[in-house]
Amino acid sequence: MNRFKLVAGLLATAVLASGCETYFDYHRVRVIDAQENGFFEDGDELILATIDFRVKPGVPGSTQVLFNNRSLDKAADGLEDGDVKIINNAQGLYTFGDLEIASAQSLLEGKAPDIVGQVVVGIENDWTPRDIIKDGLEEAAENLEALIIDVIESRTVADILNDPQALMDELAGAADAIQADPSWFEQLLLTVVSGGNPDDILNF
Secondary structure, three states: OOOOOOOEEEEEEEOOOOOOOEEEEOOEEEOOOOOOOOOOOOOEEEEEEEEEEEEOOOOOOOOEEEEOHHHHOOOEEEEOOOOEEEOOHHHHEEEEOOOOOOOHHHHHOOOOOOEEEEEEEEEEOOOOOHHHHHHHHHHHHHHHHHHHHHHHHOOOHHHHHHOHHHHHHHHHHHHHHHHHOOHHHHHHHOOHHHOOOOOEEOOO
16 A cells, blocks of 8 residues: 655745736746556646635735635646647646735835735546545645644734745744645545545655
8 A cells, every 4th residue: 555645745835026917927837747547547636735825925814725625636647758748728727816005104104905815736637526626635735724824914014024035934834834734635545435545645
């Protein structure tokens, strides 16, 4: 029995200059080692499950976290060793609109911009029912919300500007904690409702 590890990529950006929206856009996937690569198999199917967040540093109650239901649709399929395939915008493009914009001067005055980001979990799609994966990711979104409130919402813009490394260290520690404690997903992968062929969490 293989041991699967939850690996989350944390992406974040602060909106500091012009414009009222920003976005993340995942363009393509390159396959290093496919699971279903045999002669009688049809290749792997990729899901990029995403959880969006936005927060204003130092502003209580500003944290918003949302698991994207549509991200459980396949981003690519028929993936075999060495393949490079395009991820379409329906599964790879995420736009954050209606953002608070801040200039360098307003930051120095303590006004808070929006910080937006994503947690991304790569999944090789097999027989695990989508509802079970959805429930697990919604629980992860709740945990992420508590973490962001603790790590970012508790800091003012001045705190971040004065000691950005402290924030980065806490975020890095949070990412390590997510990877080190995948118990809810390990239970998911072992469930009998997957018919012995559960969805696999990709290490990427």
